[in-house]
Amino acid sequence: MAHDEFSLIRQWTSRSAGQEGNGLSVGIGDDAAVFSPSPGMEVVACCDAMAETVHFLRETMKPSDIGYKAVISNISDVAAMGGIARFALVSIAVPPHWTAAECREIYDGIYEACAAYGVRVIGGDTVAAPDALHLSVTVLGEVEKGRALRRSGARPGQLVFVTGHLGGSAAGLHLLLQTRDAGARVPSEWSELVACHQRPAAQIEAGRLLLASGAAGALNDISDGLASELWEIAEASGVSLVVDAAQVPMHEATRAYAAQAGRDPLDWALYGGEDYQLAGTVDPAGAETLARQCAQSGISFRIIGRVEKGGPSVTLCRDGVCGPMAKAGYNHFAQAD
Amino acid sequence: MAHDEFSLIRQWTSRSAGQEGNGLSVGIGDDAAVFSPSPGMEVVACCDAMAETVHFLRETMKPSDIGYKAVISNISDVAAMGGIARFALVSIAVPPHWTAAECREIYDGIYEACAAYGVRVIGGDTVAAPDALHLSVTVLGEVEKGRALRRSGARPGQLVFVTGHLGGSAAGLHLLLQTRDAGARVPSEWSELVACHQRPAAQIEAGRLLLASGAAGALNDISDGLASELWEIAEASGVSLVVDAAQVPMHEATRAYAAQAGRDPLDWALYGGEDYQLAGTVDPAGAETLARQCAQSGISFRIIGRVEKGGPSVTLCRDGVCGPMAKAGYNHFAQAD
Structure with missing residues (x-):
């Protein structure tokens, strides 16, 4: 230049x-x-x-x-x-x-x-x-002063939550790479997924509600995928997190596109990353009020699991079977196979 | 990796x-x-x-x-x-x-x-x-609070100063490139110049003395060469700076190596950059005290010119001839010709 x-x-x-x-x-x-x-x-x-x-x-x-x-x-x-x-x-x-x-x-x-x-x-x-x-x-x-929410704030007895919907960014990237490889244009029906990947939002308002509630434990943003972020919380806090796969929130478009592409949308939610939602833990007593406040601001706030003693570990339960959640992140440009 | x-x-x-x-x-x-x-x-x-x-x-x-x-x-x-x-x-x-x-x-x-x-x-x-x-x-x-020294603080009647010695980093780079091209090692007699290039110092202490003195006008650090930094001060302050080339401080090693390399050391001082010394302006009444305080801390503090009305401009006087100081910086890797 x-x-x-x-x-x-x-x-x-x-x-x-x-x-x-x-x-x-x-x-x-x-x-x-x-x-x-x-x-x-x-x-x-x-x-x-x-x-x-x-x-x-x-x-x-x-x-x-x-x-x-x-x-x-x-x-x-x-x-x-x-x-x-x-x-x-x-x-x-x-x-x-x-x-x-x-x-x-x-x-x-x-x-x-x-x-x-x-x-x-x-x-x-x-x-x-x-x-x-x-x-x-x-x-x-x-x-x-003195009130920043840390990864190390999770305590046994708390609940695990996420804001918004997960996997949309990874689904959007998969779609963009597929259409590029096919020399095609992205069908307009999937524009929501493209927006998830190209124009994510940051959850400042949700973070402020969590801080103000006094009920928040640990907090992390989902840049590398839910699995990676939950492992960071488990390790920093010295706890065990148990997550119910059925509760992990995903856009309908993510599920629909995954079905069409022959993919498991949960993989995108857990390992895709770049959703920039928040994942963390809250005291059970404050969870309902927080969910209501978030809803009033148009923010989805979903309980997906609980914090237990022991660990550090992250357990995923799906269809009645519980096992360790893989820690690995996603290789973004190796996925459109 | x-x-x-x-x-x-x-x-x-x-x-x-x-x-x-x-x-x-x-x-x-x-x-x-x-x-x-x-x-x-x-x-x-x-x-x-x-x-x-x-x-x-x-x-x-x-x-x-x-x-x-x-x-x-x-x-x-x-x-x-x-x-x-x-x-x-x-x-x-x-x-x-x-x-x-x-x-x-x-x-x-x-x-x-x-x-x-x-x-x-x-x-x-x-x-x-x-x-x-x-x-x-x-x-x-x-x-x-409210005391940061800015480029825009120069006032007519003030003096232009620099700390330390200039041109050493550019001389060291010239030497390193020449010896690389010749497949040789740097002679130990020039190790001071190599250190100027590879291990520069930041002038925090001089900046603190200037701030504490209350006599400082504008201040800039010399990352792109004295000429470029003085032009920034002249333009931000709306003044004319007049600099005496004979007063621009250079290490004896810089002059000696320049003589050996057939170069003008003043070019390195004005356009070489990466010396990370400070250049600025001070009230005449405070200059002597500042020079003494700097000397006590082992810092060279040299008056090299004065601030005048008009401009923005930077004038260089050398051997009785005054003319505009070129604004251009140095292209680091095009110099070892």
Whole structure:
């Protein structure tokens, strides 16, 4: 990419310059940004990297989707602490075969996701890459002091829950890869699944309800699949989780597409990842109130199991048979076989 | 890189797990880290990315140097705000041709730089890359509320200063590339220049002295060369800077190596970059005290020019002839011709 194009990208990426205020003392455009958390709040900080061909393919994600999802995956980590997201730093490495126009589309997606969650871009870096596009996003948020929800908070006697529906992102990716391989277009009847994969949502509101309830135990966001996230909770908390497969929530479209594709939709729910829903544990006494509050906000809140002593382990019960839930994650680009 | 090797890297990278305390509520190992700035302080946040072949070559930088320098370049940005560095998030994308042992060496360098500046690694991401290694580091620091030093703080009547010596990093890179091309080893007489390139220092202490003095105007760190940084100050502040070439501080080794290589050392000082010294402006009344305080801390503090009305412009005077200082930066890997 030519030097002039880099200048264009830098101009484009600094569109939030001059938006100081509301705790932000120095925004984008200096050596560093400067801000204060709100009174009574701590800073929440996380960072996720995505590499072309490893985390996304140009055939399955538009440039704007790539930018959008990179931000969402970080906001989702803030949601998993019970926090709210406030600021983002975006570091992008651009190889020669990406045009300045495509980079602008990536930033369109980045700014769209930020706008949807009240996040301001306060810094970052734009550099050249030899061959593959890399995107690394840091999101800074805040949470009430001493109240962040951790993976280690699960206690025996609590219930295991998930928000929303699982497996939709993996189903959407399977569909996108199948239609790419067939040289076809995605049938409009499956557009919901494509949206699950390309434009996921972060569950900030659910995380805030959980924190406010005082009933939450452990919390994790589902980036690598439910199985992986539940194992992290079991190991960090030193408990055993027992999950009822019949209760794992999936969209009707996910089940229908799985039936058509000859797949088990539960595999996508457990091992697909990138659903960015929340999984965690709650005190039984608070579960009903939480479910009602979530429903009032249009959020599905489903009890899928219970926390027991022992472990760390995760057990899956399906059709009356219980056994260890496999820990492995999914290899995204090896699935469309 | 195999999955097992990734697990090894993840274990290696989380060596600071469990080091909570001193404002850090949640360290590495959860979805996000949680911390509070110290009382009366704001958060300083910056992010720099480095890509293999673009920002470093394996022939000129050991893996540990790459990690070290990636952290220093960010701490230097915090220094340029007058702040102190506290936390780092490290995002690394590793291609198949890098071994797990080499990645450990990168992290050795990262942790070495962090230890030298009191910085704790609190998060990050380790992912696969298709071909080139990418390293993106976010450093979070703090600075007294409302007192961060900005590029826009230069005022007519102030003096232009730089800390330390310039051009050493570019001289060291030139030397490393020349000896690589000749298949030779670097003569030990030039080891100081190699260290300037591979193991730069960040000027946190000088930044703190400047902030405390109350005499500082604008401040920038020299990552892209003095010319580029002074132009940023001139443009952000709306002033004209006039610099005396004879006052630009350079190591004797830089001058000696330039003479041997048939180069003008001033080119390296103005356009070489990666010296990570500070450049800025100060009130004349405070300059002498600051120079004395810096000297007491072993820091060279040199007045190299003055701030005038008008501009934005940067003028270089050399041997009685004054003209505009070129704005362009240096193309690192095109210089060893």
